[in-house]
Amino acid sequence: MLMRLAPSFLLYVSLLLDCLPAAEAVRMPVIGRRGPRTQEKLERVAAGLGRRASMSGDLKDQGDVRYYTNVSLGGQQFSVLVDTGSSDLWVAGNVPGAKSTGKTASVTYAIGDASGTIMTAAMDFDEYSVQNQAFISVGVDSAHPANTGVIGLGPNSASNIYEQFNSDAGDTPLNRIFEQNTSTPNFLSVLLGRSDDTSNPYPGDITVGEVVPGYENITSQPKLPILRDEDSGAQHWQTLLDKDGIIGPDGEAIPVQSVVQGLDQLVVVFDTGFSLPQVPSTVSDAIYSRVPGANWTSVLAASGNVWTLPCDVELNVTFKFGGLSYPVNPLDTNLGALNVKGSDGTEICVGAFQPITTASSSSFDMILGMAFLRNAYLLVDLGDYVHGSMASTASPYIQLLSLANQAQAHKEFVDARLGGVDNTSAFHLLPAMNTTNWATSSNESTSQKLKPYLPYIIAGSVAAAILLIVAASACLGSRKRGTYQRLHEPAPAGLPVNQQPPFPRYQRPHRRY
Structure with missing residues (x-):
């Protein structure tokens, strides 16, 4: 999430480990569930994965989802949030037999932080066992409940722990797995789904070294190069959006301009720990400002302005990568079930694609989290980011497989928001007008x-x-x-x-x- 300990608009999900036979790859089924009231930042800090600062626009809501898996350290099991947007492992609670390294580290998130002594212990991650895995031991308190933590699956170079060692001793769990299991392909994949099963509404998988069965076609998708950040400590899993790569609700490409010097395409970060995609304000405006009843306003659930709109409005947005289109389900464009009320007390919905404003970065333009990733299966090949491994020395890349069926997505929206009565043909966007900076100005x-x-x-x-x-x-x-004049009267001079x-x-x- 470039991490967020108390996220918001995130739909809460649990990653539960499946008992798989010994193999050279790891697959972790995902089970989704609504979580308790939490906070989630609407923006990301630009200072890098391990060097985050405060930011405004925090949202409080009950519609959050988090993704968890189980990790064992020293024989003690911990439920850890899975986050491709950070790179450190920390846990709160006692780890039997853990050894101190005499070093300390801290990670400051948009909301909350984690700090403590760097310890080492034997780690079991599904079928993988890693000796002397480095992690941050955090004291138990109200913000860090016992037997919880975070496992960062981002680049090794962005790890605060690795920075303290600058050697293999401080490598992330993902790197240690690949280094010790050289026959395992150096990639991870994320599949976040949606189903009609009320007992399992957000199914999915996070895998290490294998593709989710039935989705093998992802390996034939375009290989999108991972852009390298000049500051390795700020490295993300990021790539380029196509030119004219965002199609708005009116079917037209949204004009965009990158903040990254020398680029004419937007730099996009993929992050499993962040639900509300952060996009340039011009993009957010183009999606929501023409919706009748939409407002860029402050709501009781937020400590900042957000785009709100009627819940019965179907908005279709598409992103393009590698020449292919990735439509977003309208249920993910216009988020409901967030317990946000309008001034008259009626329920209103929140636009998922919120503007990245005060915390915008000079090295990337947008962050696509769960609201996008529920519509695209993500594969990240670490390539030569894994040092010491013989499995892959090639350049790292990202692949995306579209999950959206637009006809089915439309039906899902009609059933969920319109009671099964399709009256979407009566909806029309307001005429286009210059709405630049509406979302970056005050109310x-x-x-x-x-x-x-x-x-x-x-x-x-x-x-x-x-x-x-x-x-x-x-x-x-x-x-x-032209008035009639008597002949004996002189003409006017x-x-x-x-x-x-x-x-x-x-x-x-x-x-x-």
Whole structure:
């Protein structure tokens, strides 16, 4: 999640280990369940996986999901949150037989932190056993319940523990597994699904070294190169979005511009620990600002503004990678069941694609978490990020397999939000207009937003008044000249040649655009 200990809009999920026979790969089935009230940041810090700072826009909600698996250290089992957006293992509670290294480390997250002594102990991760695995031993308190923790599956170079050793002794669990099991392919994959089974609404798998059966086609998808960050400590599993790679609800490509110097494509980070994708504000605006009833506003559940909209609005958004399209289920574009109320007390929904504003990074443009990953099976091949392993020395890459069936997704939305009655054809977006920076400005009134333009509005109004006066005068003059004159009355004299007309010459007001 670039990690979040108390996440929000995240749908809560548990990763439970399956009892598999000894093998050269690991597969962990995912079982989804709603979790207790927690907090989740709406934005990510830009300072790197292990060097996070505070950020605004935190959301509190009951619609969270977390992904857990079981890890054994020194024979003691811990339920750890699975996070491809961080790179450190820490647990809270006693680890039998653990040995101190005399070193300390800490990880500061957007919400919360974890710090303590770096210890080593034997680790069992499904069928894998690793000796002397380094981890942070955290004291038990209300923020760090006993026998819980986080296992980071991000790049080794971004680990705070590794930074303290700068040697194999500080390697992450994922690296240690690949280094000790050289015949295991150096990749992990994430499949986050959705089902009609109320006892298992969010099925899925996280695998190490194998593909989820039935999804073997992922290995034939385009290999998207993992972009390397100049600061290895800020390295993410990130790649490039295609040019014109975001198709909005109107079917048109959303214009975007990367914050990364020298690139004309957006840099995208994939993160299993983060539910609300963080996108440029222009993208968030383009998706939600034209929805009737949508508001960029503060809600009781948030300590910052978010896009809210009616729950019965179906919005279709598509992302493009490697020339292929990855549609997002409208249930993931317009999030419901979040216990967010409007000013009149009725339930409203929240846009999943929120703007990355105050904490935006100069090395990536957006973060695609669960709301996207429920629609695309993700495979990350670590390649030469695993040092000491003979299994792979090639460049690392990412592959994505689309999971969305648009016809089925539409039916799911109609059944879930419209009571099975398809009236979506009556929905129309508002006309396109310049909404740039609506999501990055405060919740201003209309008069405040118009204030900078008042001089031009006044000038235009004055010019229009003058034109009306001119037109009226011309009309009256024309009517008088056209009146019947008796023949014995002299004709009216015209103006002398050197005399100006009795009204000023119209001057076009100067306008700036």
